[in-house]
Amino acid sequence: MNNYPQASRILVAIDCIIFGFDGKDIKLLLIKRNFEPEKGKWSLMGGFMNADEDLADGAVRILYNLTGLKDIYVEQLETFGKADRDPGERTVSVVFFALIKIDDHDSEAVKSHNASWITLDARPKLIFDHEQMVSRAIEHLKYNAALHPIGFELLPERFTIPQLQKLYEAIYNIPIDRRNFSRKLLSTGLLIDTGQKNNNSATKKATLYKLDAERYKTKFHSFWNFMPDSMRVNE
Amino acid sequence: MNNYPQASRILVAIDCIIFGFDGKDIKLLLIKRNFEPEKGKWSLMGGFMNADEDLADGAVRILYNLTGLKDIYVEQLETFGKADRDPGERTVSVVFFALIKIDDHDSEAVKSHNASWITLDARPKLIFDHEQMVSRAIEHLKYNAALHPIGFELLPERFTIPQLQKLYEAIYNIPIDRRNFSRKLLSTGLLIDTGQKNNNSATKKATLYKLDAERYKTKFHSFWNFMPDSMRVNE
DNA sequence: TCAAAAGTGTTCTGTATACACCCATGG
DNA sequence: CCATGGGTGTATACAGAACACTTTTGA
Numbered sequence: 001m002n003n004y005p006q007a008s009r010i011l012v013a014i015d016c017i018i019f020g021f022d023g024k025d026i027k028l029l030l031i032k033r034n035f036e037p038e039k040g041k042w043s044l045m046g047g048f049m050n051a052d053e054d055l056a057d058g059a060v061r062i063l064y065n066l067t068g069l070k071d072i073y074v075e076q077l078e079t080f081g082k083a084d085r086d087p088g089e090r091t092v093s094v095v096f097f098a099l100i101k102i103d104d105h106d107s108e109a110v111k112s113h114n115a116s117w118i119t120l121d122a123r124p125k126l127i128f129d130h131e132q133m134v135s136r137a138i139e140h141l142k143y144n145a146a147l148h149p150i151g152f153e154l155l156p157e158r159f160t161i162p163q164l165q166k167l168y169e170a171i172y173n174i175p176i177d178r179r180n181f182s183r184k185l186l187s188t189g190l191l192i193d194t195g196q197k198n199n200n201s202a203t204k205k206a207t208l209y210k211l212d213a214e215r216y217k218t219k220f221h222s223f224w225n226f227m228p229d230s231m232r233v234n235e
Numbered sequence: 236m237n238n239y240p241q242a243s244r245i246l247v248a249i250d251c252i253i254f255g256f257d258g259k260d261i262k263l264l265l266i267k268r269n270f271e272p273e274k275g276k277w278s279l280m281g282g283f284m285n286a287d288e289d290l291a292d293g294a295v296r297i298l299y300n301l302t303g304l305k306d307i308y309v310e311q312l313e314t315f316g317k318a319d320r321d322p323g324e325r326t327v328s329v330v331f332f333a334l335i336k337i338d339d340h341d342s343e344a345v346k347s348h349n350a351s352w353i354t355l356d357a358r359p360k361l362i363f364d365h366e367q368m369v370s371r372a373i374e375h376l377k378y379n380a381a382l383h384p385i386g387f388e389l390l391p392e393r394f395t396i397p398q399l400q401k402l403y404e405a406i407y408n409i410p411i412d413r414r415n416f417s418r419k420l421l422s423t424g425l426l427i428d429t430g431q432k433n434n435n436s437a438t439k440k441a442t443l444y445k446l447d448a449e450r451y452k453t454k455f456h457s458f459w460n461f462m463p464d465s466m467r468v469n470e
Numbered sequence: 471t472c473a474a475a476a477g478t479g480t481t482c483t484g485t486a487t488a489c490a491c492c493c494a495t496g497g
Numbered sequence: 498c499c500a501t502g503g504g505t506g507t508a509t510a511c512a513g514a515a516c517a518c519t520t521t522t523g524a
Contacts, residue, residue: 090287203475
């Protein structure tokens with residue numbers, strides 16, 4: 001069947017920005033390509049959308065291949081479509097934004113794809129327009145983490161408030177007042193005290209919380225502001 | 236040249252959500268199709284991306300065809316890629332979000348495309364997944380108009396504060412306090428008093444303002460909140 | 471017993487809100 | 498001169514920021 005005879009058919013790529021947090025730094029999962037084209041260079045994890053597959057399913061498939069994870073946080077970010085973006089052939093690329101709990105990923109799969117976790121500062125040059133894609137994703141992370149409770153997606157099931165604070169300090173690269181942060185966060189009612197304490201600490205053990213899944217859902221689309229007002233720059 | 240022999244090539248459509256404001260209601264520019272496929276039904280304005288054209292340029296081209304306008308506010312919104320979204324042939328559609336000053340558009344071009352301005356409430360059923368696209372765009376408008384100064388894009392060059400207020404009341408479907416709105420707005424420093432007054436009023440004439448283009452640019456990416464807190468629902 | 475990190479409380483200040491009042495215009 | 502809509506002023510409440518103090522832990 002061909003209802004649109006005069007239009008051009010082109011490749012639809014899917015590229016994935018994958019963020020993780022190791023307790024100290026925000027990291028990106030990048031690939032040192034051991035395949036053509038651009039073998040030997042760094043790129044995002046990607047692939048092509050199959051003809052019989054939903055776009056979003058394609059992203060899940062590609063993310064699963066690399067990380068071994070299925071139920072992770074994925075958002076469609078933006079579609080890149082400069083005519084000359086891929087020198088090999090005309091291609092548009094739909095970019096997806098994923099947040100994963102870094103300890104959960106399948107390190108065998110990552111190794112077999114020749115991928116590595118790299119801090120934002122240390123990231124190498126990337127092929128094509130992948131550099132712009134990453135910039136866009138970092139922007140998106142900064143913007144959205146201040147308005148929606150997505151930070152949790154980067155932490156383990158059970159986490160402490162100080163851990164969460166370190167995460168936000170890493171995202172925004174600013175110090176945050178411990179006491180105000182904690183109060184603001186608890187006042188959202190999103191956290192459930194598990195009764196357990198964190199054993200990884202050499203000093204006073206912090207309370208482990210988990211997300212209140214119900215409240216999380218209802219609150220997700222509301223605007224949020226638990227970042228200091230200084231982040232909502234008005235000047 | 237064909238570096239990716241095994242992947243599928245498919246159609247890339249561009250669909251445009253075009254918002255306008257007539258001083259009272261937010262309206263959508265929709266097309267009653269006098270061409271195949273789905274002739275006789277309502278849809279968004281769209282077309283296909285050309286093989287040698289940047290994606291964003293395709294959107295500008297399509298918007299220009301319908302409205303006769305070139306320098307308008309356009310954002311890429313989302314790419315729709317369900318495998319069965321277009322029954323005719325596998326197609327992904329990149330949706331663009333446009334805000335125009337309704338008085339500026341070329342009504343001849345609109346007429347020749349069989350298009351009409353329709354209020355959100357009165358909109359008809361649309362073909363394919365265009366309904367979802369519109370819902371998504373309305374969400375986007377509500378979300379972003381509270382955080383960024385995009386409302387101005389729907390008003391004439393010179394506008395009054397009461398006009399702007401009516402716009403926001405239409406977007407959010409809530410009454411806003413006249414006095415607080417005005418103060419909040421002026422405090423942003425985005426408005427320049429033109430010295431002129433609005434003559435269309437039967438009573439006291441309101442001051443005509445224009446945007447401070449410089450400040451607009453710098454402020455655009457900052458979070459903003461001149462909507463009442465009630466909009467930033469936390470419950 | 472001391473240092474380091476976690477947790478709780480208090481004060482202060484800026485800003486959003488609610489609401490009262492004055493001004494301009496045309497009928 | 499009065500109804501309608503535009504513009505300015507002010508008191509109050511609330512939430513964020515700053516900062517002091519207490520508690521827990523392991524070394």
